[in-house]
Amino acid sequence: MSLYDNIDKIRLDALKELGNIGAGNAATSISMMLDKKVDINVPDVTVVPMSDLWKKFINPEEITAGAMIGVEGELSGAILFLVGAEDIKKLLEMMMLPRPEDLTQLDEITTSAIGELGNIMCSSYIVSLSSFTGFNIHSMPPNVVVDMVAAVVAEVSLINSEGEDYILLIETDMKVENYGKNILGYISYIPDEKSLKQLLGKLGLGIDND
Amino acid sequence: MNKKIIGIGEYISEKAPMIIVTLGLGSCVGVCIRDKAKNIGGMVHVMLPQNNSKENIKPGKYADTGIELVLEGILKQGGEMRNLEAKIAGGAAMFGNSSKSMDIGKRNIEAVKSILKSKNIKIISEEIAGNRARSIEYDLQSGNLQIKKVGGGEKVEILII
Numbered sequence: 582m583s584l585y586d587n588i589d590k591i592r593l594d595a596l597k598e599l600g601n602i603g604a605g606n607a608a609t610s611i612s613m614m615l616d617k618k619v620d621i622n623v624p625d626v627t628v629v630p631m632s633d634l635w636k637k638f639i640n641p642e643e644i645t646a647g648a649m650i651g652v653e654g655e656l657s658g659a660i661l662f663l664v665g666a667e668d669i670k671k672l673l674e675m676m677m678l679p680r681p682e683d684l685t686q687l688d689e690i691t692t693s694a695i696g697e698l699g700n701i702m703c704s705s706y707i708v709s710l711s712s713f714t715g716f717n718i719h720s721m722p723p724n725v726v727v728d729m730v731a732a733v734v735a736e737v738s739l740i741n742s743e744g745e746d747y748i749l750l751i752e753t754d755m756k757v758e759n760y761g762k763n764i765l766g767y768i769s770y771i772p773d774e775k776s777l778k779q780l781l782g783k784l785g786l787g788i789d790n791d
Numbered sequence: 792m793n794k795k796i797i798g799i800g801e802y803i804s805e806k807a808p809m810i811i812v813t814l815g816l817g818s819c820v821g822v823c824i825r826d827k828a829k830n831i832g833g834m835v836h837v838m839l840p841q842n843n844s845k846e847n848i849k850p851g852k853y854a855d856t857g858i859e860l861v862l863e864g865i866l867k868q869g870g871e872m873r874n875l876e877a878k879i880a881g882g883a884a885m886f887g888n889s890s891k892s893m894d895i896g897k898r899n900i901e902a903v904k905s906i907l908k909s910k911n912i913k914i915i916s917e918e919i920a921g922n923r924a925r926s927i928e929y930d931l932q933s934g935n936l937q938i939k940k941v942g943g944g945e946k947v948e949i950l951i952i
Binding site: 630631632633634635636641642644649666683684685686724726727728729731732733734735736739740744746 | 796797798799800801814815816817818819838839848849852885886887895923924925926939940941942943944945947
């Protein structure tokens with residue numbers, strides 16, 4: 582019996598609340614940086630078999646840009662921040678940076694700007710996760726990526742699944758208000774199995790298997 | 792045309808006319824094998840080089856057990872070992888040299904190549920390594936492997952090998 586078979590509604594709700602706290606803080610930090618209103622949706626927590634990951638996307642080949650930030654310390658896993666190709670350009674413009682002509686040929690400044698954006702968002706996520714759970718965790722330097730959305734999510738899941746058949750995603754959609762035209766972003770915490778066990782234990786919802 | 796999509800760690804063997812699709816190959820490798828005389832072929836979406844666990848819950852995840860299963864399926868449907876050819880795609884390092892990924896892509900490619908070599912199946916074309924993800928479509932009738940990946944100009948590039 583795998584841990585993932587035991588994630589019932591009450592555990593999903595608890596993890597959603599974690600996502601809410603993390604993404605809420607991430608949204609606040611980006612909102613302060615851009616001086617814009619940022620909204621977040623209710624987080625979505627899903628347990629997905631690795632083989633069905635591709636079914637999650639309406640357009641799996643959509644080009645997105647973002648950053649993966651590894652989580653280390655008492656919890657591990659990664660936080661993934663993604664924005665569509667057009668929207669990331671608008672975000673960079675808001676940060677007073679030149680608009681990149683071609684995202685697939687990133688220069689150093691743009692790469693580091695996307696990395697920094699991911700860093701700010703994901704670090705606030707991690708800090709709030711840490712203060713809520715009491716776990717001592719910290720973030721790793723960002724890995725910037727521009728690629729097809731399904732592949733990015735699959736690859737990050739793969740890195741953190743350690744060969745497991747299932748992955749749990751705590752996903753939150755967010756939008757930055759920009760003169761009526763919203764910029765849509767996505768932030769997801771992808772814990773590995775061990776961290777998931779620890780998180781649930783800390784929340785008083787531990788699962789005893791094996 | 793019949794199309795079947797397989798996910799990470801899944802495998803299939805079929806007879807033409809059939810197109811086998813898999814999406815988002817990052818460090819994973821898509822191994823396509825086909826009997827070129829009888830147009831019977833298969834694909835496996837390999838995630839890791841070796842199956843170390845004794846309980847085979849998802850044998851398609853691993854290069855060794857996955858390729859074995861595709862071959863079994865092809866032979867069962869009347870394919871012959873001596874007619875087999877292979878095409879492989881994937882094995883990219885999407886996050887550069889991030890310590891977390893530990894270059895699984897490279898290890899997957901090495902494992903797939905050595906297994907195919909030990910079975911005397913020739914790799915007639917490949918589209919591997921690099922840092923971009925790929926989606927592939929394998930046409931069992933013609934043996935063409937269509938690869939989509941993000942190229943320059945923010946467009947999805949299509950190659951046929």
